[in-house]
Amino acid sequence: MILSVLFYSFVVFTAIQIIYYLVFSSFLFDSKKDKKKSKEIPISVIVCAKNEAKNLENFLPSILNQEYADFEVVLINDASSDETLEVMESFQKKHSKIKIINVENIEAFWGNKKYALTLGIKAAKNENLLFTDADCKPVSKKWIYEMAQNFNAKKTIVLGYGKYKKEKSFVNLFVRFETLLTAIQYFSYSKIGSPYMAVGRNLAYDRSEFFNVKGFINHMHIKSGDDDLFIQDAANKENTTIATSKDSFTESLAPTSFTEWFRQKRRHISTADHYKFKHKFFLGLFFISKVFFFLLAILLFFFYPWQFVLPIFLTYYFVQFIVIGLSSKKLNEPTITYLLPFLEIGLLIFHFSIFITNLSSKPNHWK
CATH class of the missing domain: 3.90.550.10 (Spore Coat Polysaccharide Biosynthesis Protein SpsA; Chain A)
Incomplete structure (x- = not known):
């Protein structure tokens, strides 16, 4: 019963992520x-x-x-x-x-x-x-x-x-x-x-x-x-x-070091607290649904039939690779796509660490 709930939750979070990436593709068709x-x-x-x-x-x-x-x-x-x-x-x-x-x-x-x-x-x-x-x-x-x-x-x-x-x-x-x-x-x-x-x-x-x-x-x-x-x-x-x-x-x-980049992003991300509610909600939902997508995928691969989990997991990456791939080509960043899974997980950890750090203190100056 619990595994079934987790599986359907995984399906929901995957669907949310796919919807986001389909929305992200909208800028690819910028009309002139x-x-x-x-x-x-x-x-x-x-x-x-x-x-x-x-x-x-x-x-x-x-x-x-x-x-x-x-x-x-x-x-x-x-x-x-x-x-x-x-x-x-x-x-x-x-x-x-x-x-x-x-x-x-x-x-x-x-x-x-x-x-x-x-x-x-x-x-x-x-x-x-x-x-x-x-x-x-x-x-x-x-x-x-x-x-x-x-x-x-x-x-x-x-x-x-x-x-x-x-x-x-x-x-x-x-x-x-x-x-x-x-x-x-x-x-x-x-x-x-x-x-x-x-x-x-x-x-x-x-x-x-x-x-x-x-x-x-x-x-x-x-x-x-x-x-x-x-x-x-x-x-x-x-x-x-x-x-x-x-x-x-x-x-x-x-930035040439993770420490320098960390300081820079702390300053940028701290402003998100002052966004409109709708923007904070949808940006937060994108981040949270991605976290649960990965956590549930890892758990289900161990305790649920992989034949059900793998197609859903691959569908997510299929959509993501297409959208990120076309976007990186349009914005002239083509090499990024090849390391997408590694970069995505690393960035999640990086952003989470900034979030935790900013809870205790805020950056004070722009330089």
């Missing part, structure tokens, strides 16, 4: 028919940097050399203690497109990236804003163009993909898989009309959207979330779209 090519609109690229002198030297040229006629680059020095400001000023002497905002720490907003970003947004001269980080570079000279082409009269928020550079290490493999899976989720949720997050490494929106929700005021006290918590406030099915062309991606250097 409503994205008419038009003249280049003025764009303000905003880069907030804190102690990023070296990264600015390496990556800022890839932004300045974009093949786009009308854009400015707003560089925000967020109270850096290194030579970040000096590097910005050296670039400004050579490029008229650069505007520098030098932010000094004040007690009320110490260590708060949102305060620095707010000053940069107010200083930008253009309505359409495109955000990236100092440690990122566009993968092509068409980045601004590809992101900007998604703006129209209705679509005023554009979610982009911020990938990580491929390196030969286990850490890099896990980081890129987690980044891919996250992108699949926020792209697909947006496609079905329920956008819930974005990544600040590649995000664009109209300045009017920022002021419509009074900027970051609802979560200014939270050190992280300038991207996903803003989307929680401002995005809806009418005003949000996604950019999935390969030329629209940005690329960053991935």
Whole structure:
């Protein structure tokens, strides 16, 4: 009797997982028919940097050399203690497109990236804003163009993909898989009309959207979330779209150790507590159903006829391999699919450890 209950529970959790992956596949069919090519609109690229002198030297040229006629680059020095400001000023002497905002720490907003970003947004001269980080570079000279082409009269928020550079290490493999899976989720949720997050490494929106929700005021006290918590406030099915062309991606250097990645993800995941209930529910259900899928599969393989368990287990992986495989191809992460079971279980353990750690303490600063 108990084994039968466990088996049918396994069937239910498998069905839930398959439904999720079918929903995730929605972004694969991103239609271009409503994205008419038009003249280049003025764009303000905003880069907030804190102690990023070296990264600015390496990556800022890839932004300045974009093949786009009308854009400015707003560089925000967020109270850096290194030579970040000096590097910005050296670039400004050579490029008229650069505007520098030098932010000094004040007690009320110490260590708060949102305060620095707010000053940069107010200083930008253009309505359409495109955000990236100092440690990122566009993968092509068409980045601004590809992101900007998604703006129209209705679509005023554009979610982009911020990938990580491929390196030969286990850490890099896990980081890129987690980044891919996250992108699949926020792209697909947006496609079905329920956008819930974005990544600040590649995000664009109209300045009017920022002021419509009074900027970051609802979560200014939270050190992280300038991207996903803003989307929680401002995005809806009418005003949000996604950019999935390969030329629209940005690329960053991935964390080089599990410790560094752990600290980074703790900060990101801590903002999920402030999501809308429906988003917390469905994201939580995806994680919990996956945990029970694996726990019950292991148990039933030992104590239940394998002839019933194995086909269900393989059906799950068949659907998952197709969706993740097509998604990784679309987002230019093809090698990930080959190690999918290993990466999936490892990521579950990683996320669970972050959840436990965040119960006792919260990250305080963005840098």
